[in-house]
Structures are given as structure tokens and as C-alpha cells.
Amino acid sequence: MAVSRAPKRPPAPPAIPEDRVQEVIRRGGTVAADLTLPTAREADAQVDELKNVQLRLYESTLGEIDRLRQAASRGRRPKSRHAWLVDAIEEKLERERRKQR
Template identity: 60%
Template sequence: MPVTRAPRRPARPAETSAVDEAQVQEVIRRGGSVAADLHPSALPEEEELDALKNVQLRLYESQIQEIDVIRKKQARGRRPLSRHAWLLQAIEEKLDRERQT
């Protein structure tokens, strides 16, 4: 199979690369925005009521192994839930029980 070269782009004329310094400084002075500023949740007037928070959880190795055994039993031949999903499910079940009392 023959291989061909990629087509060459035409060279830019030298006069287009010369930019007025005053225009460059004006763009810099105007500034810009970052993606976080454009995201609706980043706006102070629209604060999130239920924001995600990171939590560090320390478990004994034996507890992790026990969780893994239970996860694999519940999977019944399918792919087991991740530990994270399993722990979230357990937390929700506990919260539901506590709400009912």
C-alpha cells in the first residue's frame, strides 16, 4: 500500500504576525474568566444546598476482607459492587433505619 505525505500548509505572510502592542495590552487588561467562574454552582447567589464532601474512612484489614466476601456473595456470579458503592448503600440503609425510629 503506497504511503503519501501529509499536505503542507501554506506559509503565513509575515505581515499577519505583526500585532499592534496596544491591542495586545488591551486584551490583557480586559482579563478573562476561568471555568469555575462560569459554572453555576460556583456563583455565590446559587450556593449548593447539598454539596459533596470528601470523608476519610479508616477500616481494619479484617473488616475490608469481610466486606469483600459479602460483596462477592451478593454478586451471584455478576460483577460485585465496588467497595465505595457498597459502603454508600450500607450508610443509606442505616440512615433509613434511624429515620424510622
């Protein structure tokens, strides 16, 4: 097995005077977020944030929803209650939007 020499280290960079370091620190700088275009910031502000909502329903209503989910599944795994309720809300919103036109 051949033995090779250790690689030579590059010379140390010259020391920077402390007063120059402090000058750069006092001058300050910018961060990447400050350099983004205004349109990108506006787009970020318009992101639709997900919110949690508590919903109280009667047991009989949940039973009816479960029966409808099961019937619509046609032998496959039924859609979750959450997905079913979200779909129902979206359908209702679309009907109301059409009424307003």
C-alpha cells in the same frame, strides 16, 4: 471557473464621542447573575455539595465486606466497595429516621 467581485464592506459606524463612552462606563450596569430570581439563588444555595471523607477500617472488616460483596454478586461483577459502603450508610440512615418518627 467564474471569478466574482469581493463583497462590498458596509460603511463604518459613526464614531462615538469619548465623553459619551465614559458616561456609560461610569453609570455601570448589571450582570446576568444579578438578574436571576431570588428563588433561583436560594435553590443554588441549597445544592448538596459532595464532600470527601477518609475512612479507616481494619483489614478483617474490609475482607468481610469483600466476601459479602462477592456473595451478593452471584457470578456477576461485584459492586465496588465505595458503592457498598454508601448503600450501607444510606440503609443505616433510613433505619435511624424511622426510629425518630
